[in-house]
Amino acid sequence: MYPVLLLTILGVLLALAIGLVVRYFDAPEDAQGDAVRSLMPGANCGGCGFAGCNDYASALLRGEAKPGACHAMSAENLEKLCRLLGVAQEAVGEPLVAVVCCSGDDNHAVHRAFYNGVNDCLNAVLVAGGAKGCSYGCLGLGSCARVCPFGAIEIRPDHIAKIHPNLCRGCGKCVSICPRKVIKLVPRSVPVMVYCSSPNKFAMKKQFCSAACIGCRKCQKASGEDKIFINGFLASVNTEDPPDASIVEVCPAKCLRTICPPTAEAAESVQK
Amino acid sequence: MGEYFTLIIGAILVHNFVLSRILGICPFLGVSKKLSTALGMGGAVIFVMTLSGAATSLVNHLLLRGHGLEYLRTIVFILVIAALVQIVEVLLQRFSKPLYKALGIYLPLITTNCAVLGSAIICANDDYGIMKSTVFCGASGVGFALALLLFASVREKLELARVPKCLEGAAIALLTASILAMAFSGFAGLG
């Protein structure tokens, strides 16, 4: 009997002590903040313009940011977030995808010199501006792949970055790190892109890369003035009013290509 | 004086709780990624251990021993320590938000930290007085903090190492801890 009594009394006493401390010293809880934070994707990609998910969540709570700035958040979580914050769900911009606008892999592009140094694009551009012939081409040393929070970028063995559209969430981290500025963010609805970023003259381009856009205007003639722009020797797709995917066949340089490989869904719709 | 000196050296170096007695490994591995959190955790452990050492030996001497209830020791000690940690947690949350955040889930872990309970039981087993128990537990806490500090500084360096994929994370941490434990075994006989 005595041991039971002792344990009970001890338990009650300690519980009382805890209760008292909590009563007098407890810190206010932050339920909404925790809930908002739990909805964040946690990739800390910085695509929202804030320093990581936590920072964005704090900005949301302070009312300084709007839901929808985060591209990596799933639609379901976004809806929850809007409900939580008590704001009407705004029309969120169309999902984006990043595209490496360069076709200059080792089979097509010329290297001007052997680069000896740190294997990273950011380092390579510091040495004579990078050893790849075309100064607008992808260096293929993988700064973007290392920075991608979603593992969507593959560095091909022939030294060019390839973004897998189904993994990319359009956070834009690769866009800001790329020293050659060859990665562009485009709406997912755009079916084709010009895989070349060099505004150089025809002769100079051909000297360095056999897959460069030569500004032949065939695509523009085939699709119309407003769907494809030609700027000097470089064609670019009008992302607001893009041409459809069949246009790729007219490009003689094969640098106008589709972004997404035909997905299962698209294949199904074709079958129907 | 000499007795206490031996006790303290013994608890810190020779029978270091983490590296020699292998107690309290969870927080040791969990909170040792950064030096700053390791320092905070070390401080918290020293505090909790000293406090619980005093409290449990008090309970041991006043409540249990006189009444032939030594067999209740483990459960009573757990009760006392759990309550103590709860109180510390609440106080920390109130008075030191950054430390509370840094410790995160590890503070409740101290509750079930075998190092805390272990030190209390060692004191009871070896029949230490209240003063001696408090000193012993405090020194054990210091030993824990020291191991944590050393380990954290090594792990900060490991962050930059190219550890093979299969050993990343806890594996390499345990390997490092084992080497550290081997090094500490050299102190055998010192205290």
Place this chain on the structure above:
Amino acid sequence: MSETEQTVRLPDMTHLVVSSSPHIHDKDDVRAIMLKVICALAPACLASIYIFGIRALMVLLVCAASCVAFEALFTRMQGRPLRVNDCSGLLTGILLGMNLPVTAPLWLCVVGSLAAIGLGKMAYGGLGYNPFNPALVGRVALLIAFPSAMTTWALPACNPLKWLGADAATGATPLALLESSEAEAAAMPSFSALFWGGTGGSLGETCAAALLVGGIALVFLNVIRWQIPVCLLGTVALCTGIGHLVHPEQVASPLLHLFSGGLFLGAFFMATDMVTTPLSRKGAVVFGIGCGLFTSAIRMWGNYPEGMSFSILIMNSLTPLIDRFTARRPFGVRDARKEVKA
């Protein structure tokens, strides 16, 4: 004009290398540094082979070969480029061999190499990333796992003291003799025996003279920093000296401590391993003093007769902290300490 132009040969620009400055380089590389250390160890190796006979060579060879083999194996397993030719694995093997008794079974050498290279080095990603001295990891692992094999000392087969015309030597190491309760002054080897290597012990423990020659050579070759050995030896001498003055019957004279038990091997070749010791010279001083303190403490009060390897490992673990608190003040910066700590 056109004639001269034809004779002028312009460089072929298609095979140029571009790299960051500087474009010239000091001749020393990692391999050269490791080879220098190995060469500095050579006198001690030769001395131990002379003292202990051909089996010492066997131990050294097995350790060296298995360390190199394990390094190659683990590098392969990790799918990284093979860098065995930087000779760091070879050096680890020789150092490990120097830390073993001549009677060590050969399988023990292989196990020690596995611990040294596998646990101490390759688990962290290889040379440059290991926080602990690999050879010492191997030695301490063996010491704990196989204490009897590691502390069975053979009598020197060939005693250099013979041709020095001195007394014969003893089997057990002088420090082990000290630890044993019946340590008598009569059983203790003479100072010259310690210095020239007439005592029992592991391969690198006996001939202090050869180690000293190698160590000093390393200092002059600018391979190691003099701060570490000097501070280490100084601290040990000081601590054991004070101990000897206070308790002459318990603590042996500092000279005996200095020239026995691999203190020289540790001070010149193990505690100076670049990878695992502090970067700055100030840090090296702290490191040396710390090693000295721990070594003296273990020797004077601990169970183990020898504290060198333990203390170096402990100081290895302190190295990141020492680096942090001995950061240098950059040129033109008023108080760097505060900023770096912050």
Place this chain on the structure above:
Amino acid sequence: MFSFGKFYGGVHPDDGKIASGSAIEDAPLVERYVIPLRQHIGAPASPVVAKGDKVLRGQLLAQAGGFVSAPVHSPTSGKIVDITTCLGPMGNQLPAVVLESDGEDQAAEPMPPMDWHNASPADLKKRVGDAGLVGMGGASFPTIVKLSPPADKPIDTLIMNGVECEPCLTADHRLMLEHPDRVLTGAEIVAKILGVKRIVIGIERNKPDAIALLNKLIKAGDYKGIEIHDLPMRYPQGAEKQLIFAITGRQVPSGGLPMDVGCVVQNVGSAATIAEAVGAGKPFYERITTVVGTPLVRSGNWRTRVGMSYKDAITLAGGVKEDPAKVISGGPMMGFSVYSLDIPIMKNTSGILLLSASELSQYSSGACIRCGRCNDGCPMSLTPGLMSVQIENEHYDMAEKWHVMDCIECGCCAYSCPAHRPLVQHMRRAKSVIAASRRAAENKK
């Protein structure tokens, strides 16, 4: 610690000054000059000529595009065939004027010669600006900016940099030997502009002939108050901050400029050009360039016009005996390796260096073995090895705390690194990333 000629760190590379015995030769005219409009730090110069214009030697091609900028003059007479861009030594595209020489080398009306003893400092300064002077040591900072210290930063010492610690280069050495009068006069003009009494010329001891010659001239009594300091041979003795410390014992504060400690440093080449600009009214369109390297048939020093391509310069040197493995604009420690010979010689091109395959050193991605040699070599007392590991792991904040921004990219660390790590490249990357993030932070404000 404060004795003369000592600075922390430094290395002793082979000096390789094989061209130090070759006298300066005038480079013959070539057919085509490509004159970059940004040969300096700051805003590009804006062209005042148009395609098709005929220009004369020394005629203004482009005027300064701001305060931190410098005008550009025509190197010879001829016709402007294009205004376009050209490749610079750092691999960047620079705006440029292409000039086709008519072979007559007709001089334009020079600026009126001035007697510097009587001219006012303001006029002298204006002349220095008009002549398009930029620092000839490498950084190519417009000289006029250096000569306009703010009023709250009094200058008491003018240091002339004749150290030329960069291995292989001999342009300044030859200049001091062949035109010591211009160097000394230029120094006095600069001192007059700045109102400075103390002039010190720092020369490394591997040029005893130049030291003796200048000392003789000073002793002869024409140039009063100029001191010569012979400095021990150690790279980077000629780096601005190290030179100031070696001569005056003052430490330029972190992130500061020499004027913060009352010093102005000028290259001896700049001094000679200033002397000509003032005394003869000749604008800055030619300089002395060392073309050197074992693959060359004949290394030497040439007085080259700005805009001459590297190809022409190598032709001057008789072409190559073997194919080089590296072509470097500048010296081996701080120069930029280039991949094209179409790059023009600019106002700051002190040398063109060719390295053969056997002299080539390769960088590797091996781990830092923490030997501490980079620490010992760093003249700024940084810890390049630790920083490079942090930078590899993109911990730029740590690198910043360790003062990576104070790195002068002298190359001592990478030179002495036994693991052949590309330390300077790591530092440059960290500096560019940190500078970009600082700019971004400022823009946010």
